[in-house]
Amino acid sequence: MRGWGGVAGTAAAVALTAALLPGLAGDGLQDRTADDRAAAGGAVAAQPAKAGQEECESPEASLRPSASASGDGVERIVDRGYLIAGIDQNSYQWGYRNPLTGKLEGFDIDLARAIAGEILGDESKVVFRSIPTSERIPALQEKRVDVVVRTMTINCERIQEVAFSTEYFTGDQQVLAPADSDVTGFDESLDGKRVCTADGSTGQGALEEGSYGAEVMLVPNQLDCLVRLQLGEADAVVTDNALAAGQAAQDPSMKLFGTLGSAEPYGVAMNIDDEDLVRRVNKLLEDYRKDGRWKAAYEKWLADAMPGIDAPPAPTYKD
Structure with a gap:
């Protein structure tokens, strides 16, 4: 394959x-x-953090x-x-x-x-x-x-x-978008863009911390985002670079842009x-x-x- x-x-x-x-x-x-x-694929309500989470230093x-x-x-x-x-x-x-x-x-x-x-x-x-x-x-x-x-x-x-x-x-967050897109990464180029990510993913967390003006679209599975991108229903995808690399390999018309520089084990x-x-x-x-x-x-x-x-x-x- x-x-x-x-x-x-x-x-x-x-x-x-x-x-x-x-x-x-x-x-x-x-x-x-x-x-x-x-x-x-129904979402589950987020559970409150338990006592001691604030002391977490080495979750891995x-x-x-x-x-x-x-x-x-x-x-x-x-x-x-x-x-x-x-x-x-x-x-x-x-x-x-x-x-x-x-x-x-x-x-x-x-x-x-x-x-x-x-x-x-x-x-x-x-x-x-x-x-x-x-x-x-x-x-x-x-x-x-x-x-x-x-x-x-x-x-x-x-x-x-x-x-x-x-x-x-070890992964990191990355932006996937059409190769001819004006998106350049996790920056102001996402302003006004429809950005897709999986519900409950670390990509969702990254967009909640700094969306850069993006219109966030949540789906049950990450591949749903690639489909939305191919159908023109989304402008970009935020996901782990490991998954983004696989999606770019599936569809060479897509390109990877930028990372957050934050290791994800x-x-x-x-x-x-x-x-x-x-x-x-x-x-x-x-x-x-x-x-x-x-x-x-x-x-x-x-x-x-x-x-x-x-x-x-x-x-x-x-x-």
């Missing part, structure tokens, strides 16, 4: 298909549709890894016989449905399979549930999924609601009470970095769109 994103017409058609027909034929155990609530610090940790989180998965992973099926290179095979593929998909291998000894024992951005935290809190592997940024607000693994990739998210599962996932990530699997996944999925990354981010652990 490398190079497939270079054909703009095909990319636009695939983007429309992925956004408008999320319930394409599944992979048996490898893919089940989310429940009605997740599929509807996670629990130390353990190959033997066991408790409610791990036992739930083992007893069921398969891992339920919340993923995106619309983010090219990260988590997307290959239009030629109907299979789910990408950097995050490979990582989710590796987690199943760590817990169950078999990477095929995973059910993928496609969930919109705004449903990631509720899905974990209600245990509709065991993990969310979906380019999810670790930050001080989110660690009050869910637990995270150590960082497995991606982590695997889990229920806040599943400390045993966090430790097992961190053990997997420790091995994933050392044995070459992280590098192989980067070269396969991300190197063309995001070149020059020599190694995965180093983990940070709690004392």
Whole structure:
């Protein structure tokens, strides 16, 4: 599939298909549709920050890894016989449905399979549930999924609601717009522009902090923004540069403009009470970095769109 994103017409058609027909034929155990609530993409009311959030200094610090940790989180998965992973099926290179095979593929998909291998000894024992951005935290809190592997940024607000693994990739916010646009980045060029971002995303937070006069448009999934852009219903998109690079690869008529220069660590998210599962996932990530699997996944999925990354981010652990 490398190079497939270079054909703009095909990319636009695939983007429309992925956004408008999320319930394409599944992979048996490898893919089940989310429940009605997740599929509807309904926004969930923001929960107030908990006490202690103001002291948050290193949200990316996670629990130390353990190959033997066991408790409610791990036992739930083992007893069921398969891992339920919340993923995106619309983010090219990260988590997307290959239009030629109907299979789910990408950097995050490979990582989710590796987690199943760590817990169950078999990477095929995973059910993928496609969930919109705004449903990631509720899905974990209600245990509709065991993990969310979906380019999810670790930050001080989110660690009050869910637990995270150590960082497995570092992103930043970026603007995506047509190549002939007069948009130049996070500046006054966004004044009066219709700027699209996913509801519940860090892109939404960035626009709330400094919209530069933009008219903010919220959608359930980030790929919906690319479709809006292609249809002329939006002027620009704000999203993580990792996702923006994938969208630019899908449609070469689009171009990336500027970044905020603020590192956004991606982590695997889990229920806040599943400390045993966090430790097992961190053990997997420790091995994933050392044995070459992280590098192989980067070269396969991300190197063309995001070149020059020599190694995965180093983990940070709690004392």
